[in-house]
Amino acid sequence: MQLLKEQILPLVEQAVSAFGATDLPVASMLQPARELDQGDLTLPCFPFAKAFKMSPVEIAETLAASIPEHASLSEVTAINGYLNFRVSPRWLASQLLNGAMETTHEVSDRSVLIEHTSANPNGPFHVGRARNAILGDTLVRLHRLWGHDVTAEYYVDDMGKQVAVLAWALEHLSQTDVETLLHDREASNPTWEGKADHQRVRWYQAAQKLRQDENEAPPIEKAIGELVHASENGDEGVLQAFEDAYQPVLDGMLETLGRLGIQFDRFTKESRFVTNGDVTALMDELGALEINGVADNGAQFIDLGARGLKGKTEFFYRRGDGSSLYATRDIAYHRWKWSMSNELINVLGEDHKLQAKQVGLTLEELGHQRPEVVFYSFIKLPEGKMSTRQGNVVFMDDLLEEAKAQAGKVVSELRPDYEQETIDQIAEAVGTSAVRFNIINVSPEKGFSFRWEDALSFESGSAPFIMYSHTRACSIHRRVSSLESSEGSDALDIPDVLPQGLVDLLRVLGRHNDCLRKVVHDHRPHLFAEQLLHLANGYNAFYRDCYIIDEGEVNQFFYQVSELARDVLRNGMIGLGIIPLESM
Template identity: 25%
Template structure:
């Protein structure tokens, strides 16, 4: 029984005590600010005092005397401190319970009972005309950690990546290659995705300035949407080449998918047509007959409270040239996610991924895909898309999404570059003075994920080699790769999703302090102790912990499920990072002060503590996609 269970148990006891005293209510149970005050506390006496005009200190006394403390197993002491009711566990009993639970549950330690839900997570969503950059990587890492967390807790999770192959970005590249004969072969030594990003940056500007080119682009989009023609086939092959590169990058970062949903297939499957017709027949979509948007199919938002204050609330679903907008397609796609549409995607197997899972892709000559919708559809998108996502949510309600089915845009802030990094990347000296510089594909201010990996890897490799001169090259490279990937992943989910990450190369190549390599190093240290002890421990009947280092570490291990519970309720991933770091900090303090292997052999209770630590940290690593290394 860990902290989560004990907190719940104490809450129930307090509630029962309240009831016996003739009060109703639910006690809040929290952690005291400092361990000296106890393991758990409730300020419920203050709530009663306010409600019933009592003195909080006296109320606390009455509650304590009504508590059936003897029935509370691991509890050692209850006291009233200025109205706070503080509970203290018997440290030995609690330690034995926590460690035994970890040692017996192992890979399942941290799980708690949940009602399993069907969850769909969409992430990455990079246009198929450029390489993944640190911004899309934040998106992908967040999505990947969400998927790992929710799977760990027992939910049925499917991970999808939306390939926007029918928008104007890809059309710009098709115009450049197919009609303007820009070579399709990248220059020697350049990846295809990076090359296409450069071609896009060059041509999008030209096209924007030239009416004839804009007309051609519109025709290209129309042809791509229509399908069954040479341009559309060319576009699909082009996009597939880019997506293959993007997948390779993602896989390198241990990010995997179940299904790629191509935007053109939202159209060809009839899902888009279904959504538009449904909105029309429900009176939510109409053809604009005058003004700026003449000839467009619009969704009616002007009467909706949350959109009513906008200058022009209604949104375009289908352009006057007959092509679909992003919002229009996204509404249809979202309806599919929740199983609202009777139309199906056709899919086929595309790759066997390095993690062993098959990757499906939608394709016109595939087989009908049997998916009847998620209970919860999470879309990981950056904050700039909050407004269109609101439109999607509104449209889903109008399409009859039942209240128990949830569409959740998971909004996170973007990654910007520090002035220094932007300056070094572009060679533009003026940028150096800026606190941050937003990335821009068109301006060529982009830090690509592969370049980031290379930069971090170089630093990690040197460091690993220096510390392990006797290890062979293959080992050093493998360990360096894992450390680099973990370091980058950790840096992208440890920050609150509402905060902009100002990416800086100096900071990214740091391997000390609040970094994944620190966590992995700590884990490896623990593994060495287990190895050197040369005895295993799988359960414990007694312990003689008496140092603050031992007890803090036990408490932190016991809090694992409590943290995961909070993470699953709030979907805040940074709290898992904070937890892991505290866990590592506590282990390292313990390591300094409490020898495990002594002259008389290993102390079994401490050995059990070390093993419980590796189990807990190991499970946290699984959830966050950090490789468990026994040696670094």
């Protein structure tokens, strides 16, 4: 609890220096207590034992006796060698209600560019890709909540083999060809008949099937190879044909993402860096580097072994025919990004780790910084990995429909008096929020198996649990507003003894911005999801212990705490992409 630490650190430092030791890192040793029933902050005294020639238990006791009383503290105790500090709930309440949470935000003029998702536009958005989008968008939202200026960017892969395959298929295969080729596959869901991503992916899949056929493949490979080659050389006609092929697919994907509340500020096409000459200039620069190397056929690489890369150290950036590679263009893209922003964050799948390292080292070689990268492990189905090519996927569109249907069922049971339109709205909000939360709730590096039952859980550890607490606060707000014609007393009267539920809520609120700070700096949004669960839980206990409206009378102190919690909940939910409904 930074709020408390600022107050008592000088007291603790003074008490410790009274022992005669001056250069001890008291500031970093004074830490949040893990055992919350023991206090809010703790100072383990074990490291002092040697220097002071006393037992930790004695040190803690001596220190406890020498800490003066302070408005922010209700209790200082020594237990088993720990010096524990308990915050004064009254002090905490007055701090929080007087805007302490506003001022703990970081003041910064940094502009942050977060690139995420950037999925190849070759088919509908599936759950396997969802971790990138949800993680990335949550980072965007949380940085904004913290006060950063953020640009969310999608890098459009508009010139690779995947788009070439799509373009080729749309040009050369008829609907009948496609359906014949895919006769043994599941038919496409009629719900999405009008959605281009769902339609065109069939062409893509059919082409992939043809490419596996020994007899059919050679001429197709040749044609596709020529297309790729032309695109890499900046052939505008081919690039235009590619765009015509993928843009409707991309639009369909973005529609799906929009339903999850995910939006982008900018789309940057890969081909841009080829056609504007950046890639050529980059390759010339790389060629002049000391660690540049040339292969037998004229292909060029730089040797990153001397820069700490292990394993295969040659990093190829130019083919024998002089054309660029994906990674080369990625480096050009990053140089451009550095010209736009002073902090770069990329969200990438773990399969990109090596590539990201190569790109980062190369950027450093060119005198740039490397971007920060958030890696995540793939989402699998219980049956195995998802793949658009093999058709083994759960489409996000289907997941969201199912989530909405399940949520709708719950709402109709719980609120039989609601009208259908209201039920639909709530169900949509609950469904999409639950899906986001289910994915953001676990740390990115951890493997994740998608399970319907988890994604559609609407109970305690879920988004609806948080949403529900928020609606309770909203309900109170509505009632109080309707009761009060004029504002109540202005001088706030904080009672001497506060109910436990209230104290616990204040403590959760007191830690809230500590959590957000850590989450934004370390790129670990799942910890913020956990914080919001604690906050919702804290609000529920407060709600149980404190009757804000008792026999028609509004307890102003309770109400202000409720309003603060409502505001923090709301902003936190927006930060996670959970929709803050006012009733449900």
